[in-house]
Amino acid sequence: MSEQLPPPVQPEATEAPAKPVADPQHSSRTEQVLRDIVGGNAMISVLAVALALLVGAILIAFTDEDVQAASGYFFSRPGDTLQAIWNAASGAYSALFQGSIYNFRRPGFADGIRPLTETLTFATPLIAAGLGVAVSFRTGLFNIGGRGQMLVAAGAAGYVAFALPMPFPLHLIVAVIAGVAAGALWGGIAGLLKARTGAHEVIVTIMLNYIGLYLISYLLRTQGALQAPGSNNPKSPAMLPSAIFPELFGAKYNLHWGFIFAIAATAWVWYLINRSTLGFQFRAVGENPHAARVAGINVKNVYVYAMLISGGLIGLAGVSQVLGTVTTGFSEGIDAGIGFDAITVALLGRSKPVGVFFAGILFGALKAGGYSMQAAQGVPVDIVLVVQSLIVLFIAAPPLVRAIFRLPIPGTMRRARALNPKAMVTR
């Protein structure tokens, strides 16, 4: 006699709204967008940027000489201090704006708009590398190896570009491919080690950063490798003109074809993630590797492919540096911290291709503006790192931003998955 409870028919009553609506797919997508705006994801991003800029302003103000001087007699004339604070902060941010978007002091639109093209030039490698990090995030991997991948990519592309003469478009194409392949290889090592031995990619990519750095550093000091012939400096020779990205809007602007590559990469990554079977496997593995394995997805191969693609995209950032931005020869600092910036770009863009694109432009603007801020106002460009990391910290913790701005808590609090993929919820 069976002792458990099985039973005649009765539909279960646990799920509340039971009726499928007329066009569920469509309406759920619209709802999603609405929920994102009202529920605050977009709002949080805007507020996070504002908050980070505010903290930056405070830092700028309190380290400003005029403010310090005025604060010496604060109690007799507090207005002076406040005026000095305003001058320091507004001066810096106005320089930031004029250095990144439009320079009003220049005559004519063609000159005035130059900062925007600078922004896009800075954004180019950030977008490419940010996409690379985003692909790894979506697969549940954490590629911190941007620095190493950019360096080896720069080395490979640079070598092809200065040492193997070829006719124009071919040379450029071969150099780009060499760089992307080198970056892919460097990322792929981490993927392969994770797949074959279970080595954690965070550790391996960090270690590969340094191995790549010392490798390139060695090659840059070795005649016949990357070092400029007859030179003692750890620096490569200039790239041959046939391998350099052409300028996009003529010699007046630095913006080069690398930006077109960045746009193309964004579109391609969008297709890869959202529409391709490979991307479907990436996402499945990223969200739940166990279920992916049971569904027949070869999780190990996915790790390798994802790291190859991630490394390749970051490699494109390295390529853009040597073939587009610094074409006169590179040294071991060619990565310019972009490998780490890319992580913040991917986080700000929530690992979505289009989001990454705009996050890259925002951080590109901060960089472009940061240098002119340093030149015009004497504010060290390092402030950009501070603002950038604060933006990411604030975005990662919506409750904090809500608490600061006293925003209402949305009905369903959804955490950004990319930011805390491994949260273990008990019971």
Next chain:
Amino acid sequence: MKLELRGITKRFGSLVANDHIDLTVEPGEIHCLLGENGAGKSTLMNVLYGLYQADEGQILLGDEVQHFSGPGDAMAAGIGMVHQHFMLIPVFTVAENVMLGHEDTTFGGRLDLAGAREKVREISSRFGFDVDPDALIDDLPVGVQQRVEIIKALSRDAKVLVFDEPTAVLTPQETDELMAIMRQLKQTGTSIVFITHKLREVREVADRITVIRLGKVVGEASPTETNEELASLMVGRAVDLTVDKGPAHPGKAALVVDHLSVVDSRNQIVVNNVSFTVHEGEILAIAGVQGNGQTELVEAIMGLQHKVRGGIELNGHSIRGSVRKTLDAGVGFIPEDRTEDGLVGEFTISENLMLDRYHKPPFVRMGTLQLGYLDEFAREKITEFDIRAQGIGTHVARLSGGNQQKVVLARELSRDLSLFVAAQPTRGLDVGSVEFVHTRIIQTRDAGIPVIVVSTELDEVVALADRIAVMYRGTIVGIVPGDTPREVLGLMMAGEIPRSAESAA
């Protein structure tokens, strides 16, 4: 000590998990808390244990009102708990686990391990346990681990002891021993709360029974009532305890497993030289206490285990190799942990419906997902399998357990199958969903497909099986007909080979 819960209410958002629950447990009484999965038993006990704070109501111990802000307070007040999933630290020794949270120290802040060992030995001898205080938890079998949990609670002088579904991992013999331990504790005046959904155990050991359903107390019952009476109280309507199932019409042998062995990551032989055959149109149930190799056996068939030796042939072809190969050979699979292995929670229903069909038409052409086709397919399946959700774009993590299982069923049963493997297909489901899943499994059999059902619930095995293979410590003890008496099955689950074992092999 007398325990009294008065009007306990606990809400999670709009869900009322406990609705004004009253419960009294007298000293030296074994009080059973009976209810379906999801009825609110565990929530109630977590409130009692201080893990949750009640929104309303009071907890009284020996007529004094208690305020627990955490498990520490509850333990200090004399409440102990033997958790369903053992709360032991695998890399610690027994003594370290027992002392954790109330450590005695000697000079220099040094841990008094000797004292802890002594305590373990003392309690062990009192109950006739054989537990080595210096053994690592990781190395102990589950039965012993449960005893460590009991020692842990008793080492803090628990006066009220809660057992949360303690028999799920035990053999029938171990279950009997546990019952004896409960009675022994009762003799010493300990109050015991015994949470379960297994009617037989309730009737055997309980002094009083409280039944809860949908977060409310629906009545008290005495252990002398029949199974049907208890079940209908628990479910809320008359319950038919059998599954509607016609006779099987087995066809030719389809799956042949030949001398299969599996070695796990710790190099233990978890499946040891197992052979059996499944015919078309029959259900072979694999019974046994959890952890006797069933999981690994199924994983080996699915290609999910690495260190495998032996043959697995489906319709004359070997399906050993990769998971992909196995699935492409037409094997449908319900994994035992659906949220972990069967679904991607953050994917939509549609995406989950194509989870194992990402590599070929009609879902994918030229490496590109065919979203139009997928939407159409998903809408059809939502209707066909009665999946209750807002739409095909709903993330499966937001579905109830029953609806999640229906998504898995829909995905697996809409392929052309040559074998269907269902592991613990109704674990944690409510009665309505259990019924749905059982019906579908029998329909699949009746369509002439060979079916393997793995279950640790003897009731499910008896309800579905045409033949039963019982596993014990990695081997198949015997394969017997579906109508084998459960006493015989119980003995087999403890490793004894009955005389008639070969009869259905």
Next chain:
Amino acid sequence: MSVATPTQTATTTGLERAAVRNWKPPIGLGVFAVIALLLFTVGSRSGVTMFRLSTTSDLIQLPEVAADVAVVTIIVTIVLFGIAALSAWRAYRAAPTPLWLTSVFAALFLVAFLSWAAAGATIPVPGLLVGAVGLSAPLIFGALGGVISERVGVVNVAIEGQLLAGAFASAVVASITQSLVAGLIAAVVAGVLVSFVLATFSIRYVVDQVIVGVVLNVLVIGLTSFLFSKVLSPNSAVLNSPPRFQRLPIPLLGEIPIIGPVLFRQTIIIYIMYVAIAVVWFALFKTKWGLRLRAVGEHPQAADTVGINVNRTRFWNVSLAGAIAGLGGAYFTLGSVGAFNKEMTAGAGFIALAAVIFGRWDPIRATLAALLFGFASNLQSVLSIVGSPVPSQFMLMLPYLVTIFAVAGLVGHVRAPAASGKAYVKS
């Protein structure tokens, strides 16, 4: 009365075990034996290497040891192959390769490599080791912080930031106050502040711990670089001229040959380090604090059910970890360099992280790993002075390569605390 009797089923432990051969150790050893063979035959060098064992100020003078390069390398290579073969034979019989055998292998390899690399020159052994201890000190402090943090369940990628913050704060405060003690306290406070952010974001806001760590590093680099350029540089006499620790030889112990000069003629901060290592080890494995800490890192839910407040335990221990790492930062400014500099930690935090993993989350082993890494990097500078044929970049790569080998499981099984990296959320 005793009703329950133990039965067969409940007491028999485990299942039968299959004999499994692990070929990783012999393969690893074999690879290194082949490397030795290639290095010493293809790159064959002749001459005599002198090992100087005493410093001029030693009470007991040991004679110099002469090693004929050819003889030493040949003998050692043969022995290395012998050990690899022994390991292979053991693997064939499903027996593990004992640690002492691997240690002997490593020591022999090192001696042969040193004689080979310095052929014809003299190696000052005490100098080599003193330098190694110095370079290891910040790594050891960082690694101890890492061990505590990860043992309690919070991955600490922010060691770099903690070191840098400690270095900055100690330089500024010690400069202003001219007090070393105040400098040390400031370093501790700075490390704790970084930890507060790490703990708050990862525990309270459940942000992925690795992400917080990475972003925190960027934040601290940005902040310290900004303040350095804007405030410290213009006023370096007041703000960036801290006093330095003087050597404080311990009587008697300091006169032991080799060990004395290396371990007991050090600065106070090194002595603090010895104490820290011992205390952390004892506390972690022998006290109530350590038992609870490890329980929280292994199985937070179980710890919760016995009345341990998981998140509070994590918060304060992560803070403690920051305090210890902060001390390591002080070593840079007050111990070795004598002033703060932009990004002066230069990746030491990541090597410390590597030491944590290579040391398998054990304070003693992590210390040894940090010493190994410090030794490798000092060996690099000593060899570049005596003129070694190995490019310094490859020596610098060594710690990172070794770590990759470690996490890839080629140096034995590496097991992290089970709940490390996972937030604990009660619902």
